[in-house]
Amino acid sequence: MSEGNNAIGESVEDFRLRARAWIKANLGPIQPFDLTQDCADDEEELVAVARDRALQRKLYDAGFAGLCFPKEYGGQGLTPEHNRAFNEELAGHEYPSRFTVPTFTPCATVIMEFGTPEQKAAHIPAILKGDEFWAQMLSEPGGGSDVAGATTSAVRDGDDWILNGAKVWTSRAWWHDWGIVLARTNWNVPKHQGLTVFLMRLQQPGVEIRRIERLNGESEACEEFMTDVRIPDSDRVGEIDGGWTVGQRWMFHERMGHNSPYVTQPVGLSHGRSEVTPVGIARQAGRLEDPAAQELIGESRALGLVANELQRRLASGAAAGKGNTDMSSVARLFRGMANVRQRTIAFDLAGAGAAGWTEEESDGVGVQGMEFLMRQVSCIGGGTTEISRNVIAERVLGMPREASGDKGVAFREVPRGPKRG
Numbered sequence: 001m002s003e004g005n006n007a008i009g010e011s012v013e014d015f016r017l018r019a020r021a022w023i024k025a026n027l028g029p030i031q032p033f034d035l036t037q038d039c040a041d042d043e044e045e046l047v048a049v050a051r052d053r054a055l056q057r058k059l060y061d062a063g064f065a066g067l068c069f070p071k072e073y074g075g076q077g078l079t080p081e082h083n084r085a086f087n088e089e090l091a092g093h094e095y096p097s098r099f100t101v102p103t104f105t106p107c108a109t110v111i112m113e114f115g116t117p118e119q120k121a122a123h124i125p126a127i128l129k130g131d132e133f134w135a136q137m138l139s140e141p142g143g144g145s146d147v148a149g150a151t152t153s154a155v156r157d158g159d160d161w162i163l164n165g166a167k168v169w170t171s172r173a174w175w176h177d178w179g180i181v182l183a184r185t186n187w188n189v190p191k192h193q194g195l196t197v198f199l200m201r202l203q204q205p206g207v208e209i210r211r212i213e214r215l216n217g218e219s220e221a222c223e224e225f226m227t228d229v230r231i232p233d234s235d236r237v238g239e240i241d242g243g244w245t246v247g248q249r250w251m252f253h254e255r256m257g258h259n260s261p262y263v264t265q266p267v268g269l270s271h272g273r274s275e276v277t278p279v280g281i282a283r284q285a286g287r288l289e290d291p292a293a294q295e296l297i298g299e300s301r302a303l304g305l306v307a308n309e310l311q312r313r314l315a316s317g318a319a320a321g322k323g324n325t326d327m328s329s330v331a332r333l334f335r336g337m338a339n340v341r342q343r344t345i346a347f348d349l350a351g352a353g354a355a356g357w358t359e360e361e362s363d364g365v366g367v368q369g370m371e372f373l374m375r376q377v378s379c380i381g382g383g384t385t386e387i388s389r390n391v392i393a394e395r396v397l398g399m400p401r402e403a404s405g406d407k408g409v410a411f412r413e414v415p416r417g418p419k420r421g
């Protein structure tokens with residue numbers, strides 16, 4: 001990618017001015033559910049989904065969708081710096097938040113990197129026009145950390161594949177259009193060598209989607225049961241049994257998350273559940289003049305700044321082809337830990353008011369006990385921080401690999417599940 005100028009030679013600064021004028025004239029103020037993506041019920045959620053589709057289409061029609069995606073596939077062919085400028089101008093404005101992760105990344109980025117020209121032509125413009133939401137289907141009931149241990153099976157049948165198995169924790173799959181799925185196509189080789197990636201329509205017979213209610217009462221997480229789902233070979237991504245090559249880049253893009261240059265969203269957002277600023281919480285709690293509270297506010301801000309800059313540096317390094325792919329785990333780890341600390345700070349700042357379980361009970365301080373309990377989510381979603389530590393130790397720092405009993409063993413022979421007597 002070129003630095004500073006786009007394909008038609010528009011500098012980042014000229015582009016910024018053009019984007020600013022359009023955003024001010026066409027986009028309203030940011031909505032609460034842009035930040036949290038929380039809706040009161042399914043009906044409200046579907047309204048928000050329809051609104052995001054329309055907003056994405058609006059960006060597309062104005063030539064501001066998919067800034068870093070190639071023009072050939074409906075994007076703008078611009079640089080990460082243009083995307084950054086757009087995101088800065090977008091601050092405080094509404095945006096199609098549900099398209100960011102996982103639709104733009106890792107789903108669209110995986111299709112861009114490994115898809116056939118036909119797959120790219122079919123899906124990238126549809127995504128950028130707001131017609132397709134994509135889910136990522138990696139985790140399985142048997143465990144999400146050992147991604148290469150997937151047991152969802154795909155068996156060749158003529159020009160098709162027949163999928164059977166289950167995936168879990170797929171965010172909001174119940175209204176998504178498509179998913180990328182990691183499946184096992186060869187059980188006679190070690191686990192990393194027998195995987196293949198497929199594109200699968202979610203809303204079709206044979207795919208049963210169930211909702212999972214979480215501790216906080218939300219049911220955005222889903223599990224999918226695939227029974228004899230027929231997928232044409234033309235919807236296979238990458239080589240047969242080459243799914244781990246795709247999977248590694250998939251997880252790289254997932255770890256880049258919201259700070260990927262392929263994502264359009266206002267800068268300065270952290271996608272946590274508690275989006276009230278530390279200053280706002282301290283003000284509500286009457287603690288703005290309290291030196292201890294000021295220190296906590298400073299710590300929280302510093303964590304946010306460092307997380308953003310770290311991700312930004314890794315993103316520009318990745319775009320320039322510099323650095324180890326696994327470096328994205330450093331940012332993922334930092335973001336997870338920072339998020340937990342920031343939510344703990346929010347809780348500390350709020351004082352006794354935050355002890356209420358729900359919003360109504362919590363004295364209007366902006367955080368509640370339930371959110372405190374949910375703070376750990378940022379260390380789990382997108383792969384746990386423990387796994388990030390393993391990746392950093394083994395693949396970035398070159399420390400010895402953790403012992404594993406399945407290395408070099410045909411996956412069929414690897415013991416799974418409880419022993420039966």
Ligand SMILES: Cc1cc2nc3c(=O)[nH]c(=O)nc-3n(C[C@H](O)[C@H](O)[C@H](O)COP(=O)(O)OP(=O)(O)OC[C@H]3O[C@@H](n4cnc5c(N)ncnc54)[C@H](O)[C@@H]3O)c2cc1C
Pocket residue numbers: 102135136137138139140142143144145146168169170171377380381382383384385386387390
């Ligand atoms: C908000 C949210 C959204 C999510 N969205 C999606 C989604 O859209 N699609 C999807 O596929 N998945 C999704 N997930 C699932 C997520 O990727 C998994 O929860 C995660 O990878 C961990 O897998 P697991 O829950 O099965 O835990 P397990 O893999 O069973 O791990 C249990 C614990 O053991 C630790 N552990 C496991 N192996 C090791 C090891 N080798 N070394 C050290 N510690 C280890 C883990 O860190 C964890 O603490 C989502 C999760 C959350 C919380």
